[in-house]
Amino acid sequence: MPLYEYVCSGCGTRFEVLQRVGMGASETTCPQCGGREVAKQHSTFASAIAGAGGSGTMPCGASSASSCGGGGFS
Numbered sequence: 001m002p003l004y005e006y007v008c009s010g011c012g013t014r015f016e017v018l019q020r021v022g023m024g025a026s027e028t029t030c031p032q033c034g035g036r037e038v039a040k041q042h043s044t045f046a047s048a049i050a051g052a053g054g055s056g057t058m059p060c061g062a063s064s065a066s067s068c069g070g071g072g073f074s
């Protein structure tokens, strides 16, 4: 299950949510103020995927392969 990172537009709190694929930001509320104005950020999970075939500037290189994309979030 992917881990999504959100930022609340109301209070600026950053939080992470484990969501099923297909759930949208409209179903996510800020744990700090309860606001529904949240913006999804690039999750660690998504970044790992993007880094695999992307710019190659990801820190997920040879030195941290074991902790990158290993599904160790849960």
Ligand SMILES: [Zn+2]
Pocket (backbone or CB within 6 Å): 008, 009, 010, 011, 012, 013, 030, 031, 032, 033, 034, 035
């Ligand atoms: Zn908030």
